[in-house]
Amino acid sequence: MTVEECYEKMGGGYADVTSRLRTDERIKRFLLKVVDDASFNNLCENLAAHNIEEAFRAAHTLKGVCSNLSLTMLFHSASAITEVLRGKTEYSEEFEQYLERVKEDYIVTMECIKNLD
Amino acid sequence: MANKSTKSKKTILIVDDSELNRSLLSDMLFDDFNIIEAEDGTEAVMILQEHELEISLILLDIVMPKMDGFEVLAMMNKKGWINTIPVIMISAETGSAYIDRAYDLGAVDYISRPFDERTVKHRVMSNFMLALKQKEMADILSEQVYARERDSRLMVEILSHIVEFRNGESGMHILHVSTFTEMILKHLMLITDKYNLSKADIKVIVNASALHDIGKMSVPENILNKPGRLTQEEFEIMKCHAAEGAKLLADIPYRNNETLIRVGEQICRWHHERWDGRGYPDGLKEDEIPIGAQVVALADVYDALTSKRVYKPGFTHEKAVEMIQNGECGAFNPLILQCLDDIKDDLRSALHMESPSQNLDRGTRANVEDILKTSGGDVSNRTVRLLEHERMKFSFYASLSREVMFEYVNSPEMILLTDYSSEYLELPEKILNPAESEFGSRVFNRKDFDQLLTRVKNSTPESPIVEGKYLLNIRGEQKWNKVIVRALWSNDGEQPEFEGALGKCIDITEETEEIQQLEVLADRDQITNLFNARAAKRKISKKLAAQSEKLYALVFFDLDNLKKANDKHGHLFGNELIMAIADRMLSNTRSSDICARFGGDEFVIFMQYKDKHQIDRIFNCLTKDLNGFPVSVSMGIALSNECNGDYDKLLHMADQAAYSVKYGGKNSYKFFSDLTGSGGGLLEN
Numbered sequence: 064m065t066v067e068e069c070y071e072k073m074g075g076g077y078a079d080v081t082s083r084l085r086t087d088e089r090i091k092r093f094l095l096k097v098v099d100d101a102s103f104n105n106l107c108e109n110l111a112a113h114n115i116e117e118a119f120r121a122a123h124t125l126k127g128v129c130s131n132l133s134l135t136m137l138f139h140s141a142s143a144i145t146e147v148l149r150g151k152t153e154y155s156e157e158f159e160q161y162l163e164r165v166k167e168d169y170i171v172t173m174e175c176i177k178n179l180d
Numbered sequence: 181m182a183n184k185s186t187k188s189k190k191t192i193l194i195v196d197d198s199e200l201n202r203s204l205l206s207d208m209l210f211d212d213f214n215i216i217e218a219e220d221g222t223e224a225v226m227i228l229q230e231h232e233l234e235i236s237l238i239l240l241d242i243v244m245p246k247m248d249g250f251e252v253l254a255m256m257n258k259k260g261w262i263n264t265i266p267v268i269m270i271s272a273e274t275g276s277a278y279i280d281r282a283y284d285l286g287a288v289d290y291i292s293r294p295f296d297e298r299t300v301k302h303r304v305m306s307n308f309m310l311a312l313k314q315k316e317m318a319d320i321l322s323e324q325v326y327a328r329e330r331d332s333r334l335m336v337e338i339l340s341h342i343v344e345f346r347n348g349e350s351g352m353h354i355l356h357v358s359t360f361t362e363m364i365l366k367h368l369m370l371i372t373d374k375y376n377l378s379k380a381d382i383k384v385i386v387n388a389s390a391l392h393d394i395g396k397m398s399v400p401e402n403i404l405n406k407p408g409r410l411t412q413e414e415f416e417i418m419k420c421h422a423a424e425g426a427k428l429l430a431d432i433p434y435r436n437n438e439t440l441i442r443v444g445e446q447i448c449r450w451h452h453e454r455w456d457g458r459g460y461p462d463g464l465k466e467d468e469i470p471i472g473a474q475v476v477a478l479a480d481v482y483d484a485l486t487s488k489r490v491y492k493p494g495f496t497h498e499k500a501v502e503m504i505q506n507g508e509c510g511a512f513n514p515l516i517l518q519c520l521d522d523i524k525d526d527l528r529s530a531l532h533m534e535s536p537s538q539n540l541d542r543g544t545r546a547n548v549e550d551i552l553k554t555s556g557g558d559v560s561n562r563t564v565r566l567l568e569h570e571r572m573k574f575s576f577y578a579s580l581s582r583e584v585m586f587e588y589v590n591s592p593e594m595i596l597l598t599d600y601s602s603e604y605l606e607l608p609e610k611i612l613n614p615a616e617s618e619f620g621s622r623v624f625n626r627k628d629f630d631q632l633l634t635r636v637k638n639s640t641p642e643s644p645i646v647e648g649k650y651l652l653n654i655r656g657e658q659k660w661n662k663v664i665v666r667a668l669w670s671n672d673g674e675q676p677e678f679e680g681a682l683g684k685c686i687d688i689t690e691e692t693e694e695i696q697q698l699e700v701l702a703d704r705d706q707i708t709n710l711f712n713a714r715a716a717k718r719k720i721s722k723k724l725a726a727q728s729e730k731l732y733a734l735v736f737f738d739l740d741n742l743k744k745a746n747d748k749h750g751h752l753f754g755n756e757l758i759m760a761i762a763d764r765m766l767s768n769t770r771s772s773d774i775c776a777r778f779g780g781d782e783f784v785i786f787m788q789y790k791d792k793h794q795i796d797r798i799f800n801c802l803t804k805d806l807n808g809f810p811v812s813v814s815m816g817i818a819l820s821n822e823c824n825g826d827y828d829k830l831l832h833m834a835d836q837a838a839y840s841v842k843y844g845g846k847n848s849y850k851f852f853s854d855l856t857g858s859g860g861g862l863l864e865n
Binding site for chain 2: 079082083084085089092093096097100102117120123124127128130131132133
């Protein structure tokens with residue numbers, strides 16, 4: 064799968080990312096780094112442990128990463144949970160549905176990246 | 181990819197908690213900059229603490245664990261870093277409250293995510309150039325302000341010097357009057373707010389004070405320089421100089437609004453008025469006289485008293501102050517007299533101990549600093565403060581370490597010693613032409629010094645450290661020292677240049693002596709203090725390897741009846757016998773020979789071989805009775821020409837010969853060459 068096909072499949076903005084980062088080679092290099100990025104795991108773990116402030120930071124970082132690489136679909140779900148967690152200190156049931164969406168999008172995104180040529 | 185030298189590139193600090201974001205930025209910028217990364221605020225602050233002067237710009241994320249971007253900015257404000265290191269914020273937070281807060285805290289720009297390569301590069305580059313320009317401008321400004329200040333003082337001094345020259349005065353009068361005036365006025369501001377002079381006002385008065393006597397240009401020279409007392413008529417002419425001076429200034433075309441001219445007029449005209457109204461030319465009294473003129477009047481009187489004149493000696497500072505306080509030299513404002521009393525000690529040191537040019541230069545510098553501080557250019561200050569801090573740290577550690585430390589400066593060539601080192605070596609702190617000096621030719625052996633210096637200069641920036649063991653002469657004593665030197669290479673420009681070196685001498689005399697003693701101990705047999713087998717092997721092998729023409733004999737023997745001696749007379753006697761044998765060995769050989777005990781009752785002598793009589797004599801001495809006990813040895817001798825330089829072979833041959841004696845009746849000696857099967861068979865003795 065080419066970088067462009069990959070972006071199409073995972074709901075990303077290929078035109079946007081190429082205009083900013085210029086080359087497929089660089090985009091691919093950083094996409095592969097997303098796989099190792101710890102922020103998604105941090106988000107899940109901290110939410111499970113009810114460390115809401117840490118969870119917020121992790122969500123915020125994930126959102127930043129997605130925005131830099133124009134992973135639009137995952138960016139939206141990461142943004143949503145970031146805003147829900149912002150300023151909160153107490154755990155709430157409603158966080159889970161937002162996390163579910165992030166998880167779904169994250170899995171799709173990872174699948175696509177792993178299938179890059 | 182361009183691979184420019186890392187040294188010519190400027191350094192950027194990227195602070196972001198996401199590794200991916202950092203590497204993305206670093207990927208965009210690493211062509212043009214060196215990159216340092218920090219993963220949170222605390223790490224960033226730590227890096228700044230250490231590399232403050234190297235970092236040219238910071239890219240700073242806002243939301244981070246431990247310490248967020250705002251806290252980093254706050255810390256940078258507290259430490260003053262924010263004034264010289266531009267900070268560009270990076271964040272997905274585009275809310276205007278965030279941006280405003282960052283700007284308020286001193287951030288210069290803002291890049292929002294997602295990053296666009298062109299934007300990032302452009303913002304970084306332009307902010308970097310801006311900061312660079314600002315620094316250049318600050319440097320140029322301070323240079324210019326300094327030059328202007330110096331020039332204007334110089335002009336005033338030239339002018340006043342002309343007056344003094346005509347007066348036949350010392351040339352120091354003007355300087356003394358202005359220093360005195362400045363110190364009194366500054367103190368006056370501390371003790372009263374009656375006059376309310378600003379720093380700038382004081383500066384004008386001090387500058388104008390130099391003009392107080394310009395009216396003397398109009399006084400004929402024969403009156404001005406008359407050695408004796410002036411007549412009443414002459415004095416009247418002399419008195420005109422006050423009003424004349426003021427007129428001179430007032431007549432300068434187009435300039436009568438200048439503060440310096442106005443204040444100068446006041447000082448010229450009224451510096452001979454008196455507090456009680458009995459002065460000239462106008463008989464003003466008390467605060468009718470402008471404060472500047474009042475202070476200059478006192479300064480003028482003080483300097484006249486302490487200076488030597490044709491008609492009077494110079495009084496001491498103390499005497500002059502006393503005369504003034506007693507009202508012997510005119511009437512002055514009590515507040516100014518109080519100032520004189522308060523700061524008389526400072527005045528004495530300022531006027532009579534320092535060189536006036538030093539004083540003047542310092543004054544100019546202080547003025548420039550004032551100007552720059554008020555205009556907000558605190559650039560060089562920070563560097564100075566940092567250097568001061570480093571210097572303090574260094575001198576503290578140096579004083580604690582009690583080691584000789586020195587700095588070598590390449591050009592002009594000199595050695596700088598720390599306080600302690602200079603005291604310890606009894607040498608000055610600054611030593612020019614080091615190779616020829618006491619340091620390079622007495623403390624160090626001249627050859628050693630030259631060699632060490634060459635090694636240092638031949639080092640490289642990558643491995644700049646050189647060390648060696650040198651015998652130094654320290655206060656007349658020879659001391660072994662480990663000398664460690666680190667070369668300093670300039671790191672700007674393509675070709676690194678040798679700038680100098682830092683060094684330290686560690687006294688290892690005791691250590692060396694201890695090791696030597698241990699070596700001696702390890703070489704010796706404990707009972708007899710003869711060499712042991714290991715040491716004998718080493719020493720003998722060395723002699724055999726020397727390939728001299730000399731012929732050596734290795735004499736190997738054991739005591740035939742040690743066991744019997746032990747059984748009959750006890751162990752102590754056995755030991756006594758062994759020690760007696762050792763004594764006999766030593767007293768019958770030369771110090772260059774090698775005597776060893778191989779353990780138990782086996783002994784070896786290695787010596788230069790002359791003839792059989794030599795062996796015979798030794799054998800006879802060894803076998804003398806000891807306190808009535810008959811001493812008996814079986815001795816074998818091998819010569820070095822038979823062993824091919826091989827110690828083990830030589831020892832084996834001697835051993836074989838001794839063995840043959842032992843089983844052939846004991847208490848005799850035999851040469852290996854005389855054994856059956858080796859060409860001989862004759863039994864000696």
